Amino acid sequence: MGQRYFIITGTSKGIGKQLAELLLEKADYVYGISRGASDLEDAYERYQHVQFDLADIHSIDDLVSSLLEHIPLKEVEFIGLINNAAMLEPLKPIDQCIAEEISQQLEISLAAPMILTSSFIQYTNHLTTRRKIVNVSSGSGSYPAPSMASYCTSKAGINMFTQCVAMEQSGQANPVEVIAFDPGMVDTELQAVARGKSAEEFALSEVFGQVYEAGQLRSPQDVAKQLIERMEEISDPSKVLHTIEG
Template sequence: METETETGRRHFIITGTSKGIGLQLAKLLLAKGDYVYGISRGRSDLLESSEEWSGRYSHVQYDLADLTGIDDLVTRLLDEIPSQEADCIGLINNAAMLEPLRPIDQCSAAEISQSLNISLAAPMILSSSFIQQTNHLSARRKIVNVSSGSASYPAPSMAVYCTSKAGMNMFTQCVSLEQTGRQSSVEIIAFDPGMVDTELQAVARGKSAEEFALAGMFNQVYEAGQLRSPRDVAMQLIERMDAQSDASHVIHTMES
């Protein structure tokens, strides 16, 4: 009997596929036989140039800080998906911006706006457009919002990032309530990957103690080998994504 991955009828739109967790998610899903549609500001050469993924990976260079074009972006990507034949269509909101890492009175309006647009407003608009444009489909629909422990733990010089992740968690819960009871509902979950060895972590470690009060803590965690690999986190996210989950509860990587 053929499985869902063997038939190749699962399609996933993933933001931030040029590096980190997004890149590993794309590679693992492609290895399963799924189709992936990546979005990032830069190219995703490792995925685009691989003959192994030929015909199953499509990439769009797009800056998610530009909110005005997101509806058209979703339309463009969904047009590539043979939706009537798909068993599952998913949206994984992974892209985020860590900076500015400074006290809020030292952050400019432009910096705050860009960070919140990428980390919170863009996922909200992507989700809204994704739901609206797939409501007519019978395929299973799933949205995964990549969260953070920073959503629950306030930290100095991280007001913008912490706020965006807290907003992502609340957004997930609200949309889940909206979908409850619908005939063809969208499953939505928030997933906290924990502390992962990504470029965001490297940025935090590279700050001086004067510029970012928690730089020392980030360095200590890195030197102690306590960061998880993006691949391990991506594997766990995929495992949990297929399960029915309570959206009122953020999924953490350390959960069994």
């Protein structure tokens, strides 16, 4: 049986870290990308961490190229890209957002996954290996919310982007499977940031607080397990948007 390799963004915490740990425990190889450091490198010899700011979109192609050069592609049975990293802020009405905030949000949450996907497909097109891309989405991509215009827009973009790429790949000899996965409301730092805002600044902060207090947030580990299940099953190219069950 061949080896499985995964490139995952946002592995320093939350869903990304849990995903990496679960895959590493299955004896898979993981390359993690995040702005922050990671303690996974000390715990797992199959884990390699790359500190990288995804807002630096012009360097992403070189990053993907260099990562794939380290992978023994001829021995690989499955290679996956999980676009998990996202930025929640700015959480305020759009007329209070400045250009830099909007730009950084869209670069990290939408442009970076698009460029990662482009480079990943381009540099693995010569392979006969099974390839899959999972874009972590959100209900915010379908349901508008005040003070969340940038985040909702980037997640709506992720959903549309995923559908477009799936259509492009459907006619290829060895198509890349691509899905978007909505994890629901998860107990992560993004949720804590939303709860911590004042009601004046972020109208929905109280709602986020109530969901947390009521114990309705899913654990990152449960979400990671379900994401791995979706990743391992063969994707239907006509059905690429997935919401979490249960």
